[in-house]
Amino acid sequence: MGNRTVLPEGWRRPKGYSNAVVAQGCQIYVAGQVGWDSEERFNSDDIAEQAAQALRNVVAVLEAAGAGPEHIVRMTWYVTDKAAYIAGLKEIGQAYRDIIGRNFPAMTAVEVTALVEDRAKVEIECTAVVDEGSG
Numbered sequence: 391m392g393n394r395t396v397l398p399e400g401w402r403r404p405k406g407y408s409n410a411v412v413a414q415g416c417q418i419y420v421a422g423q424v425g426w427d428s429e430e431r432f433n434s435d436d437i438a439e440q441a442a443q444a445l446r447n448v449v450a451v452l453e454a455a456g457a458g459p460e461h462i463v464r465m466t467w468y469v470t471d472k473a474a475y476i477a478g479l480k481e482i483g484q485a486y487r488d489i490i491g492r493n494f495p496a497m498t499a500v501e502v503t504a505l506v507e508d509r510a511k512v513e514i515e516c517t518a519v520v521d522e523g524s525g
Contacts, residue, residue: 392521393463395494406483407497411463413519418455420518422468423447424510437474437511438481441467444514445489452518459490461518467499468513475499475512 396410397403424447425440426432434440449459469475475482495516505513 393461393519404494406486407465407494409496411496413463413521415519415521418452418457418461418518418520420448420451420455420516422513422515423451424505424507424513426507426510432507432509435509435511436478437469437471438478438485440511441478441482441514442485442489444512445485448514448516449489455518457518457520460493461520462490462493462495462516463519464517465495465497466515467497468502468505468515469499470502470505470511472501475501 393411393413395408396412398409401409423444425434425443426447427443428450432440433443448462452458452461467475505511507513
């Protein structure tokens, strides 16, 4: 069956995400990933660099579960500074395309007052669905 995006009739196509994704198959729920490395060390306090690392972490978890970024159907971003996030959108968008590709799942971004890890500027969680008929 594969995943398909949903765009209500007459709506403008969103940029960088989808309003909804219809999917059927094996579901993988990826916990929030922050911008630290595999040793839980932050190598930068820059939100764009942390976002790139968090995305690489998402992909590593997906790969360990037998999936890839193309299987992501839902993604939530938690950011501690909306202004910094918006200011870094060009770099964040490039990192997203480099790491995730041209898959634009249903996505939400939320500004929060803090994350559990003090140095974390962004945390990303997602759901992926692997079509059981494709393997």
